[in-house]
Amino acid sequence: MTVPAWAYLNWGRWVADCPGPACTSAVALQHGQTTAGCIECHLVAPVRWPDDVPDLERVLWRRPEPANRNWFPLEHPFALAAGLPHGQTVADLEAESAENGVS
Template identity: 45%
Template sequence: MTNTMAYAYCNIGRWIADCPRPHCSNAIALEPKQATFHCGGHDGCRMIAPIVWPADADEISDALAARPVPATRNWAPAGHWQATVTGFPDGQTAGELRAETAEHVDQEV
């Protein structure tokens, strides 16, 4: 069965989604609360799919924006392939992100 949903995740402070079509490696930047994924542009497969957003996307964005290093402003839904491959946390709540930020910011000199 082919997954026909695109899942929003945050990468370096940008909300993006990967094309859900098998063998298509495109990802697109999303506007806040964007409802539909369209795999267009250069080499896009033209798939259209609904986007699944976390219920607390605004809170996640706010928690990540508090991080002083942009490269650390990342969030992925539970089980997301990139988190699985890299070993990074996934499915974190906004509260968990804030706690993680506080832990690391306190370590800076």
């Protein structure tokens, strides 16, 4: 079984990192896409989406700057390596938005 590619939001775009063991590519995703093919290593992996995509988008799309429209699943390797928030709930994102003056 192939390791899944986890969908996450980066600058308001759904993407997934290639789960290939030596690959560092990312793939742009479309809603409902069930597999992702890497253009670098040619691995095809199933895509795992969060259960609350519409709610995540509802909160994050209100943020005026695309650079602030980010969400990572819990323990996402990129988020961990960069010290970024991960595993945030919709309520967490709403609170973060409110703290920064976005309602």
